[in-house]
Amino acid sequence: MVKDILAIRNMCRSEIDILVDWADHEGWNPGRHDAEVFWETNPEAFIAAEVQKGLIGAGSIASYGGNYGFMGFFIIRPEYRGFGFGRKLWYLMCERMLERLRPGASVGLDAAFQMQNFYAKGGFVFSHRNLRFCMEIPIENKLNDTRNHEVLPLTEIPFTQLLEYDTSCFSTQRARFLRAWLCQKDSRALGLVQSGELRGYGLIRRCRTGFKVGPLFANTIKVADSLLVELASFASGNSIFLDVPENNPKAMELTQRYNMKEIFGCARMYLGSIPNVAHERIFGVTTFELG
Incomplete structure (x- = not known):
């Protein structure tokens, strides 16, 4: 051989x-x-x-x-x-x-x-x-965010607005990927809008085991929490997995609030400069395979 x-x-x-x-x-x-x-x-x-x-x-x-x-x-x-x-x-x-x-x-x-x-x-x-965390559902909003906002299907949010927000978390435009990723079967994609401004978005998709949330991008932990609760309702009693960047303390705090269990992890590494992204907005990465 x-x-x-x-x-x-x-x-x-x-x-x-x-x-x-x-x-x-x-x-x-x-x-x-x-x-x-x-x-x-x-x-x-x-x-x-x-x-x-x-x-x-x-x-x-x-x-x-x-x-x-x-x-x-x-x-x-x-x-x-x-x-x-x-x-x-x-x-x-x-x-x-x-x-x-x-x-x-x-x-x-x-x-x-x-x-x-x-x-x-x-x-x-x-x-x-x-770090990959697992959580069981049903879940309820832990932060009691009562401010005026709407959680909408991403199809109701202008794609240009979504693309601008996503780029702040990914460092470059990935329009082709997003159009396919956000429209896949067995998934739900939602955005949170407040005063006409997109303040976060996320997707949950069916996996070989349970469901994964990714991405989960949000301006604040309260926005991330609201999106997570709405996305989790799609999982129909199955386990939910979330890949959380350890360099966002608020994202790690969210895992603690829901008593999520760490089950897996990867080291993010770069060849060349580290991209300038809004790390504080990344509560769940999109995918370990394509970023």
Whole structure:
């Protein structure tokens, strides 16, 4: 096996389903419709690794308009680990990632904790931890926010307004991704509006196990709380998962208010400068796979 030659190519649509299944076996609990959304968003991002014409690994190198890149889905089938295939695939992915970006653009990823040193050798620098929490429902508003506001379906909010808000939390526009992500099946997307201003938004989607909320972006913890309660009602008694950035103290406070249980985590790392985003607004990241 160690003498086998690793071949790299772009993935086809049917292979994305295989990749999402691998992610599920790794315990990442992907969304039921992640494959469709990811393919519609950035089909050229998915890289296959083959040995003797058999798929043995893969990864993604998503480019957002050439202004920002995100790497994810880095998986080698267990029986092929330990032979150097993963290292070869990773560095080839990095080369292709940089080719898709303008000079100086940053690249992000969410690393399994045990992989931090490996990515650090490739120039990635630790920023903060993103921690996955689980909560049981039903839940009720803990902060009793009685101020005048409306929680509306995102379809009732101008897309330009939503895109501007999202960009403040993501560092660059991702209109193509949002149009697909926010309209996926088995999901609910809501925004909170006060005095005509969008003060936060979120989405909950069905996953292989339970439901995930992501993103959950909000100006304040009270807005995040109100959105979380409304989104949770969509989960029909199932468990809810939320991926929380540890560098937002108010987001961590929200997990404590609902006695959420920490079950998983990743290290957010960057190649290049750390994007200038409104970290205080990020109560739940969108996805570990595409950022």
